[in-house]
Amino acid sequence: MGLICITALADASDAEVMSALLAVDDASPPAPNCIFDVHHYDVMRARYGRGDPLNPIVHYLTLGAPDGLGINALFDEVYYLRHARLSDASPVDAVIHALKKMQNGLAPFSPFVDFDYICAKTGKAKTSELLIDLFAGAFQPNQPHPLVDLAYIDLNSTHRIETLQDAIRRYWTGGDDLSTHPLIDVEYYKSQFPEDAGIVKSAYHYLVSQNPFSPHVLFDPAFYREEAIEKQRRAPARPLEHFVSTGQALGLSPSPFFDTMFYRRQADCGEDALQHYLAGGHRTYAPHPMIDLEKARLFSRTVEPSSKDFAQLMADEAGRLPMDVIPEFDPVYYRKKVGIAEDEPDRLRRHYFREGYLKGARPNGLLSIQYIEAQCRRFGVDSQTPLAGYFEQRWNHRKRILIALSSMQDTALNRTWYELCKSQLGNPDLELIVIGAESGPMSDLFSKVAHIWHLRQKSTADIEESVLCDSIENLRRVLTGNPAEVIFVDCSVGLALPRVFARLGARQIAFGDRGLAQLSEEEAGLISGHTDQILCSSPQLRGELERKFPAGGPHVSTGFNLHVAPNRVLESQRRQAREALGLTEDDILIASSGGPEIAHGADLFGALAAQFFEGDDIGTKTIFLWNGPGTYFGNQPKFYARHFAASAPKDNRFRIIDEADITSTLRAADIYVKLGRDTCELHDAMQALASGVPVILMQDSIETAALGAHESVLMVDAFDLTAMRRILGDLVADPDMRKSLGAKAQAAAEADSNLATLVSSLNKALVPSGRDVAFTPPNDLANDRLLLVLPDQSLLESLEAIAIEKTILGSTPALWLDHQQIGPGTFPEQVRDLIRNSACSQTAVVSNADILTRREISDFNRSVLLVRGTTSELDLLYLKGLEFDEIYTPGAGQIAEMHKLNPRIAASMRVLDWMAS
DSSP, X not given: OTTOOOSTTTTSOHHHHHHHHHOTTOSSOOOSSSSOOHHHHHHHHHHTTOOOSSOHHHHIIIIIHHHTOOSBTTBOHHXXXXXXXXXXXXXXXXHHHHHHHGGXXXXXXXXXXXXXXXXXXXXOOOOHHHHHHHHHTSSOOSOSBTTBOHHHHXXXXXXXXXXXXXXXXXXXXXXXXXXXXXXOOHHHHHHTSOGGXXXXXXXXXXXXXXXXXXXXXXXXXXXXXHHHHHHHSSOOSSHHHHIIIIIGGGTOOSBTTBOHHHHHHHHOOOSOXXXXXXXXXXXXXXXXXXXXXXXXXXXXXXXXXXXXXXXXXXXXXXXXXXXXXXXXXXXXXXXXXXXXXXXXXXXXXXXXXXXXXXXXXXXXXXXXXXXXXXHHHHHTOOOSSHHHHHHHTTGGGSEEEXXXXXXXXXXXXXXXXXXXXXHTTTOTTEEEEEEESSOOTTHHHHHTTSEEEEOSSSBGGGSOHHHHHHHHHHHHHHTTTSOOSEEEEEOTTOSHHHHHHGGGOSEEEEEOHXXXXXXXXXXXXXXXXXXXXXXXXXXXXXXXXXXXXXXTOOXXXXXXXXXXXXXXOOHHHHHHHHHHXXXXXXXXXXXXXXXXXXXXXXXXXHHHHHHHHHOSSSOTTEEEEEEOOOOOSTTSHHHHHHHHHHTSTTGGGEEEEOOSOTHHHHHHOSEEEEOOOTTOOOHHHHHHHHTTOXXXXXXXXXXXXXXXXXXXXXXXXXXXXXXXXXXXXXXXXXXXXXXXXXXXXXXXXXXXXXXXXXXXXXXXXXXXXXXSOOOOOHHHHOOEEEEEEOOOHHHHHHTGGGOSEEEEETTEEEEEEEGGGOXXXXXXXXXXXXXXXXXXXXXXXXSOOTTOOHHHHHTSSEEEEEOOOXXXXXXXXXXXXXXXXXXXXSSHHHHHHHHHHOHHHHHTEEEOOTTTO
């Protein structure tokens, strides 16, 4: 008989075996096979009131099997028949088939037991002996299936659960719908079926279903499949089981409303992040970077108690969760951006979590992804998207300063604010928001160093106040979660900005000498009611304003100069800039720049070049370069520039480029000419002076007071190109004169203004606010240059793809890297940390220090030499060691050797196992 497979009576005859097993009055016969559990069968038949006959084997064969009673808690005959693909078979046939297959491995025999999972989790070999021990109860796994947890069942059971068999018997004999795992919410599971479905055993129903509904509100099968496909390149057949057994350990998220890795970093809870959250972690930790836990807690005190936490409400009852809980989400903006018909805010929010957030889409019109990317690179944040990194790092909770500008045009004032914002990229405690009119030439630059909020017109002076108020009200809503501490407001072109920005409730600091100087007494009274402080440049203007302001008006501070001189140009920077333009050491570069309008003088610059090239007394190495936007259509300034220059025999010495940042051009220039008139801006001329470049202007053509009394500014009469040519000839022929004028210009510019001075004056203005907010001095953030000698040519070659420039130092190739581009994986981790903590903004990486001269090394603000720790490097260290600020070696032995040769060099050496990282 196939049902009987017993070793205890191995020496007995068949008749003796049958007699021993089937004695009707024997209540405790030996088990007929390794699956039949006599104790289990007795418990189950007693439970269902089926007592006679006394012998359990006889009872099973005559009554139990036809009635569906099982012989082992772990063996589900019906389940086995389906998975073994046995059609028209009885429960007894299932047992017989299983006994035959025991040695070769069974088909799945219970929805509560996953034998492969057990072996993987316990590290045991998948053998028939282990399977027999499992059926006999000699082997007791605590978690026989990803969704069967004995400890959890015991916790929720009224009876003590000591074995797996106890747990399964309790499941079937209890009158309740018992959950077998924290992620099986029986009520939620049943709620997805029609009311008349009549499900009473939800866990079993889920486990035996082919494509079941999710048994928990925080597990979204469709979402998880996409997660698994993206990160593991395959979709799991059973998503929840895969998540519990594999996915959560890999950091996969179960739902768009629960971020596994984010929660794990907060709670330090190991792999079972979702279970930790459901078991009580939701009281302390946010389930998602965008959920404001503090606001959510406040909200929870105002509504009826719910068994659902915030993530569960987001997934199932989003309408009960106010928009304030996720203040950065703007449903109006998102609806317009994605173009969907949905207009319910809570449904739009769900759509954003499911679609937009995962793709790194902005939740509102304020956040600048380029700014966030720059800071992620700066601080080494490696997240799925820059936006995810922004919220994971809680950067949305940093102190916020708003800078409200009258336009986004390329003006000296806007350039200065840009340089200030750029200097704060390394400030981890401050978030800058620039507000301006319609998108303009400076918008792209600002978006890399701050968040941007655009208004609707080219200038705030042209905006109707009602339109301005609407835009500011939208901004106020976006800032609800973290309002601005202070607003710097530009009054250069009127009072509209301070009036409407009062709606934000932040402290207002007004600036803009041009507009402030023109205030009438009535306007002064208006502005005094909206601003807390005024910044101006001179004591004279301060006196005028104080006379106009009513008693108790805003405090007026002087010495505020919104122009900063750029950092002194290093010789290596000049060399790089000239190499990029294809210039030789002998070339003389005469530069000019400006916008596309006629006022900036591109046409006159071309005419000057033509006249200059007509003579034979001028060297052929002189090059004219115009840097600025615009078209070459007829009657356009660039058209005439090229036309006039082409009329000269040496027109190939006239070039036109369009680079948004003039810095590189000025680093390469020998002379700067500005032939502008009427309303043209002079900020490029001021930057040229600060870069040590002599400047030539036309007298009385434009207002030059902003340049100050610089001796290096040479003037000619308006439109007198002959005189201009003569001065140019003198400067081209006399390098000492150029050098002298440039040095005077740079010294004067640095004395007048610098970024550190501006930051200092702004921070003084912030003190009365009583807010703990300040700009970090640029020197503390150190936007300078690092020389890194890395003796690994293969690594150097791998960096070529992200290098912003490739030059030659000495006679060895150097790759220039912007620190904003140095993210995880770029370098070995310890080298990346070394660069990130260097307080420099650019790094030149070379692989060979032997041929670098002392001057080439000293051109850098900081120099670091990495060595491999070999004896052969001692000569290099002895000859070059004192030239470097720091030397890193993998082992202390090399330092000890160098200490014998030169203790001064050894003092600069540190142990860093950079190759191992």
